[in-house]
Each structure stands twice: as structure tokens, then as C-alpha cells.
Amino acid sequence: MDAEVGVIGLGTVGSMTLWQLSRQGVSAVGFEQFGIGHDYSAAGGESRIFRTAYGEGLEYVPLMLESYRLWRELEEESGNKLLHLTGGLMIGNTGTPFMDNVLKSIERFGLDHEVLDQEQAKKRFPQHHLLQGEIMVLDTLAGGLRPELAVVSAVKQAEKLGAAVHSHSRVERIEPSGTGVKVIANGKTYQFGKVVISTGPWTGAFLPEYKPQIAVKRLAMGWFAAKDIRKFQSDRFPVYIRESGEDKFYGTPTFEGSMVKAAFYINYGIIDNPDGLNRTIMPDDIQLLRNAVQKYLPDLYPDPVRASVYMDGFTPDEHALVGAIDDEKHIILLGGFSGHGFKMATGIGKIASDLIMEGKTSFEVDHLSPKRFHKMNA
Ligand SMILES: Cc1cc2nc3c(=O)[nH]c(=O)nc-3n(C[C@H](O)[C@H](O)[C@H](O)COP(=O)(O)OP(=O)(O)OC[C@H]3O[C@@H](n4cnc5c(N)ncnc54)[C@H](O)[C@@H]3O)c2cc1C
Incomplete structure (x- = not known):
């Protein structure tokens, strides 16, 4: 053995x-x-987003709280800073399954949070262009890994x-x-x-x-220059996930000081063989990122200064x-x-x-x- x-x-x-x-x-x-x-x-x-008020299902919350505890233990044992708490904004209309689960997670597990109506949200986080009726829920135990x-x-x-x-x-x-x-x-x-x-x-x-149960999806992310990078620092711009109609969009504050990461949760293509992942950013990938940034984050310049491709298995x-x-x-x-x-x-x-x-x-x-x-x- x-x-x-x-x-x-x-x-x-x-x-x-x-x-x-x-x-x-x-x-x-x-x-x-x-x-x-x-x-x-x-x-x-x-970076990867960490959050506890979980839009994908309340059953995950105990796992998130245990994961948080273990991330801190890994930091302590390794001496490396791995999780930067910034708070996390869940943005969308109430009544969607995602926002419902976020609010139910908070209620069931007593998670620390704030609910911001549209007026409060616009004032506090003006970097996000909100659509009619959208609100924000700030999950305090969230940030970037x-x-x-x-x-x-x-x-x-x-x-x-x-x-x-x-x-x-x-x-x-x-x-x-x-x-x-x-x-x-x-x-x-x-x-x-x-x-x-x-x-x-x-x-x-x-x-x-x-x-047949695990489709491999190609996923692209972009990093954008800001008109004023101070607005996108972690004390003013928490990590976020937003569901605006069909658009599911997420991102982080600037962690290295000059670029802001943003990405779309969409299918950039199913890959039959992961060894053959096309890691080159294509004009269509750029166009999707540009459109989303123009629509939702008008204080960023819409052409990504950097973009990369990854993949994950989806059930x-x-x-x-x-x-x-x-x-x-x-x-x-x-x-x-x-x-x-x-x-x-x-x-x-x-x-x-x-x-x-x-x-x-x-x-x-x-x-x-x-x-x-x-x-x-x-
Ligand atoms: C663009 C993007 C953004 C994301 N954002 C978030 C986020 O903000 N928050 C979040 O929680 N999650 C996010 N995710 C999801 C998360 O990153 C993945 O779900 C997670 O990393 C999957 O982990 P894994 O261990 O299954 O796969 P991987 O991390 O890919 O690990 C699989 C490993 O197995 C190795 N391997 C494969 N076959 C063999 C073999 N035969 N022999 C030896 N080694 C092998 C591979 O090389 C690889 O290192 C995101 C994913 C993507 C792609």
C-alpha cells in the first residue's frame, strides 16, 4: 500500500x-x-468570490460558514492572506429565485446584512447602474479569495x-x-x-x-480600467453578483490597484475535450464583456485591458x-x-x-x- x-x-x-x-x-x-x-x-x-447568503440554495449556508472558518485556518497555518472581506452585493429584483434564496438564507441563519432600496443603493454604490425596481442586499461575510x-x-x-x-x-x-x-x-x-x-x-x-452529467463550459473574464480607480477600491466597491433579467454578471473591486475584474455568467461554448480549451480571447468574447460593462458599470472603460479564459464542469x-x-x-x-x-x-x-x-x-x-x-x- x-x-x-x-x-x-x-x-x-x-x-x-x-x-x-x-x-x-x-x-x-x-x-x-x-x-x-x-x-x-x-x-x-x-480572485474568486466568497459569500454566505446563498442565492443557489439555503442548504449551502452551513457549508459556507464552515468553509469561512477553514479559510481562516488555512491562512493562519500558511501565513498567507487568502480571503479579503469586502462585503458582497447581491443585486436584482426581489422575487427572483436567486434573491429569494439570499433573503431566506439571511433570515434562517441570522446572517449579518443590509437591504438597500433603490434610492439607498444608488447613493451608496453609484458605480452600479440599476434597472427599474432593482435593489441591493449587502452580505457582510463576503469578499474575494x-x-x-x-x-x-x-x-x-x-x-x-x-x-x-x-x-x-x-x-x-x-x-x-x-x-x-x-x-x-x-x-x-x-x-x-x-x-x-x-x-x-x-x-x-x-x-x-x-x-453526460458534467458539461464543460468555457468561461471568460475581463479586467477593466476605471475612469476613477478610487471608486473601485475594496472599501467602496464590494464584490457583487447581479441578476438583471437574463443577464447574470459578477465582479470584484480592484485588488491590485489598477484594474477592475468583471465577468458574465454565460455559456461561451461547451468543450468536448478539456485538453483542447481555446484560451484565446475571441472578438465575440470581448463584445459580450463590452456590452455588459457599458450597460451596468458606466464608470469603467468598456474595452478590457486584459481578459482570460477558464473552464468549469456544469451539472x-x-x-x-x-x-x-x-x-x-x-x-x-x-x-x-x-x-x-x-x-x-x-x-x-x-x-x-x-x-x-x-x-x-x-x-x-x-x-x-x-x-x-x-x-x-x-
Ligand atoms: C471564470 C470563472 C469564475 C468563477 N468564479 C467563481 C467565484 O467567484 N466564486 C466561486 O466560488 N466559484 C467560482 N468559479 C467556480 C470555481 O472556480 C470552480 O467551481 C472550482 O474551481 C472547481 O474546482 P475543481 O477542483 O472541480 O476543478 P479544478 O480547480 O480545475 O481542479 C481540477 C484539477 O484536476 C487536475 N486533473 C485533471 N485530470 C487529471 C488527471 N488525470 N491526473 C492528474 N490531475 C488531473 C487538473 O489539472 C486540475 O488541476 C468560477 C469558475 C470560473 C471558470
Whole structure:
């Protein structure tokens, strides 16, 4: 046996799982096909939004609060600042499922917040051009995470605690063996008691039976120059998500002092093979970003000064797949985070280590069962 657990893919959730396992004293080996902290996949672009009042569903709130606690612990252990609290604005019309869930999360869990009607919102955050009837909800426990540094911090901490890491090592396949699982990589066969598959957009390529359930979407982000950058500093311009009709738009304040990040939640194309992701920004990508910035953030110049392309795996209901996928419970899948998985990665790492060590977790994960679509198809 090479170790108790093998973790395949050390991106967002794999890195946090390796860290959590190592903290619990579980021997673990991680495999990553690229370098640690690379930006060729779902993580990258300097920031990811953290928020707790959760438009995607109230059931996530305890996971967000646990993830927050763990982000702070990772900062303490690594000495790196990873989460910058700026507050988070949820912008839209009341009555949409997203805003309803935000308000219900606040009520159910007593989250610290402010509701701003249109007049108050315009006065306090004039950088956003509001459409008729739109309001803002300020979630106090929200801000920007540093994705590359977070992944590197977790992997380095895991290594300090005894984990072995094989970077630039693509796992070719796994094979169940009587007592656990064999992992084939680097022309070698490794033997583990259990494995975690956290291969992000490559999950469908690695586990073809999950390909129909995880569509890989190409996603672009832009960084814009401001007419007055002081208006976009973190004390005046919180991270935000807005749903204005069909448009779903999000962004952060300037973290490095000269550019403001903004992006659209839209489908820039489904990718059949993640190895072939087109990372070049195309004229259509620019046009979408320009239009959105012109419409919603008139104090930014609409031509991005920088733009980059990433990808993420999306399930049909946009909730991830988290749990064992074999009868023996030797193989744990963490995949399909559907454009909103970064903030919860520390908590997901904890859930994965609970599932491995105890076969269960105290967190609500029924809605994330990897088998739920099998049931639908049956
Ligand atoms: C543009 C964009 C903006 C986003 N904004 C936010 C946000 O603001 N807030 C938020 O919470 N979430 C956000 N998300 C979503 C979040 O970033 C993703 O859901 C999350 O990063 C997915 O994590 P993952 O571990 O599944 O995938 P990844 O981080 O991509 O990790 C998968 C890893 O597995 C490796 N791998 C794959 N196959 C193999 C193999 N065979 N052998 C070895 N290694 C392998 C890959 O190289 C990669 O490192 C955003 C996503 C995108 C793309």
C-alpha cells in the first residue's frame, strides 16, 4: 500500500482535500497533471468570490460558514492572506429565485446584512447602474479569495504534514483492487485504500460514465480600467453578483490597484475535450464583456485591458457531485462545481475527509449525491 488515500487532481477541491486529510493524520498522495497553482482549468484570474447568503440554495449556508472558518485556518497555518472581506452585493429584483434564496438564507441563519432600496443603493454604490425596481442586499461575510495562492498554500501545508505530491503527473486510470484502488500514473501502479477523484473539467474524460452529467463550459473574464480607480477600491466597491433579467454578471473591486475584474455568467461554448480549451480571447468574447460593462458599470472603460479564459464542469441542476460512486465506498467523486465551487472548497475538503474516514458527514450533502441523475434516468 502506497498510502491510505490517493487524491487525483490537485486543483481547487483536491488541494483542500489533501490538506484536510493530512491534518487528520491520514497518509495521502496527490497527483496533479500540471504544476501546483496553475491556471489552465477552473481556478485562476487572481480572485474568486466568497459569500454566505446563498442565492443557489439555503442548504449551502452551513457549508459556507464552515468553509469561512477553514479559510481562516488555512491562512493562519500558511501565513498567507487568502480571503479579503469586502462585503458582497447581491443585486436584482426581489422575487427572483436567486434573491429569494439570499433573503431566506439571511433570515434562517441570522446572517449579518443590509437591504438597500433603490434610492439607498444608488447613493451608496453609484458605480452600479440599476434597472427599474432593482435593489441591493449587502452580505457582510463576503469578499474575494485568492485562488492560485489558496491552492498552493493548501498543497504546501499538506506536504509539511507528510503528504506526498506528484506534480506534472497525469493519472491515466484507476482500477478497483480487492482491498482498495490501484492508480496508474507515471508508468507506475500505486495502491491506495481509497481514492478521491477531483479532476474538475476532466471528470468526464477520466470517468466516461459521468461525461453526460458534467458539461464543460468555457468561461471568460475581463479586467477593466476605471475612469476613477478610487471608486473601485475594496472599501467602496464590494464584490457583487447581479441578476438583471437574463443577464447574470459578477465582479470584484480592484485588488491590485489598477484594474477592475468583471465577468458574465454565460455559456461561451461547451468543450468536448478539456485538453483542447481555446484560451484565446475571441472578438465575440470581448463584445459580450463590452456590452455588459457599458450597460451596468458606466464608470469603467468598456474595452478590457486584459481578459482570460477558464473552464468549469456544469451539472444539469448546477449542484456539484460529491460522494462515493462505488458500492465499497472506496472511490469519492468531487466534481461538477458548476461555476460556484471555489468559495466552498475548504468545506468540501472537510466533507471528503469525513466521508473517507467515517463513511459519513454531518453536512447536508443529499442534494449533491453523484447518483441523483442515475435515478432520474432509471
Ligand atoms: C471564470 C470563472 C469564475 C468563477 N468564479 C467563481 C467565484 O467567484 N466564486 C466561486 O466560488 N466559484 C467560482 N468559479 C467556480 C470555481 O472556480 C470552480 O467551481 C472550482 O474551481 C472547481 O474546482 P475543481 O477542483 O472541480 O476543478 P479544478 O480547480 O480545475 O481542479 C481540477 C484539477 O484536476 C487536475 N486533473 C485533471 N485530470 C487529471 C488527471 N488525470 N491526473 C492528474 N490531475 C488531473 C487538473 O489539472 C486540475 O488541476 C468560477 C469558475 C470560473 C471558470
